[in-house]
Amino acid sequence: MLTRRLFLGGLAAACAAGPRKLFAKEEAEFDDNLLVFLSDVHAGAAKTCKCARRKLKEAVAEILKMRPLPRNVLVFGDIAHVYGLGADYDASRPQFKLLEDAGITVTMGMGNHDRRSEFAVRWPDAAKKSLVPGRYVHLVETTSVGFLMLDSLQGTDDRPQNDTGPVPGALSDGQQEFLRDFLAKRTKPVILCAHHAPKELKLCGKPLSLVVVTTPCVAGYIHGHNHRWTRAWMRDKDQKTPERAKHVLCLPSNGLWGDIGYATCRVATGKVEVVPCLKDFWLSRPVAPERRPPEWEDILAEGRASGPCTFRL
Numbered sequence: 504m505l506t507r508r509l510f511l512g513g514l515a516a517a518c519a520a521g522p523r524k525l526f527a528k529e530e531a532e533f534d535d536n537l538l539v540f541l542s543d544v545h546a547g548a549a550k551t552c553k554c555a556r557r558k559l560k561e562a563v564a565e566i567l568k569m570r571p572l573p574r575n576v577l578v579f580g581d582i583a584h585v586y587g588l589g590a591d592y593d594a595s596r597p598q599f600k601l602l603e604d605a606g607i608t609v610t611m612g613m614g615n616h617d618r619r620s621e622f623a624v625r626w627p628d629a630a631k632k633s634l635v636p637g638r639y640v641h642l643v644e645t646t647s648v649g650f651l652m653l654d655s656l657q658g659t660d661d662r663p664q665n666d667t668g669p670v671p672g673a674l675s676d677g678q679q680e681f682l683r684d685f686l687a688k689r690t691k692p693v694i695l696c697a698h699h700a701p702k703e704l705k706l707c708g709k710p711l712s713l714v715v716v717t718t719p720c721v722a723g724y725i726h727g728h729n730h731r732w733t734r735a736w737m738r739d740k741d742q743k744t745p746e747r748a749k750h751v752l753c754l755p756s757n758g759l760w761g762d763i764g765y766a767t768c769r770v771a772t773g774k775v776e777v778v779p780c781l782k783d784f785w786l787s788r789p790v791a792p793e794r795r796p797p798e799w800e801d802i803l804a805e806g807r808a809s810g811p812c813t814f815r816l
């Protein structure tokens with residue numbers, strides 16, 4: 504569904520366009536069924552985060568040039584660099600604000616490198632809109648499917664500033680209760696989203712991957728954390744008829760290591776298609792072309808050839 508609205512273009516963009524365009528309002532078209540997924544942004548304040556900050560800036564600029572504009576941008580956690588410092592959220596907040604100023608709704612998920620209390624200072628509305636008190640859980644609806652962003656961060660806010668917290672993910676008891684009730688009532692398709700893979704998470708004692716496959720309204724699962732564009736079919740061999748297989752998709756990192764890029768998501772009748780927009784591959788940091796090992800081209804070619812990931816509704 505396409506909708507139109509007025510938005511005030513970013514001040515910097517207006518300045519760059521010249522004085523006549525300053526404060527000019529541009530009419531933009533939004534597609535409610537087009538989304539952009541960013542993950543593992545890691546755009547902290549440290550000098551070592553220069554590349555991650557640049558990649559975030561580039562991704563935001565590319566999103567703002569999309570026509571129609573996506574109605575929603577979802578961020579799958581690890582917004583901060585390593586420790587979830589307040590300065591990290593200060594470093595990335597202005598870029599996300601450019602998206603919000605353009606009329607795009609930005610939904611933030613928590614990763615193992617995040618810290619809820621520091622995030623809350625920079626994103627006060629996110630906690631108010633969360634479906635689970637004390638956690639960041641948000642439902643993003645489109646015409647035919649919802650995306651439920653869960654909060655799989657185990658680390659607590661009272662950990663020391665230089666403590667990364669636990670790397671594995673977990674859903675809090677309150678969040679598990681919410682999810683159990685949500686899935687019991689839900690009839691419209693939903694794709695579960697979180698920073699961590701479903702095999703790391705449990706819902707009321709059951710592996711979350713099993714819940715995804717056996718719950719009729721759940722169309723699949725999308726996560727970050729592994730920094731690679733990978734997809735796999737989940738199935739349950741003991742499942743009663745009709746047997747289903749559902750995709751689990753891991754997103755690239757937008758700017759730290761592994762596959763570097765983001766993904767666009769289009770919701771159509773009966774299916775959702777997520778398309779990778781891979782820019783590079785970094786072992787730990789960008790490497791000049793002349794210093795890349797011979798396997799670099801193979802890694803990039805594999806990424807380019809991997810194609811979209813489809814979820815059937």
Ligand SMILES: [Fe+2]
Binds near residue numbers: 543581728756
């Ligand atoms: Fe990460």
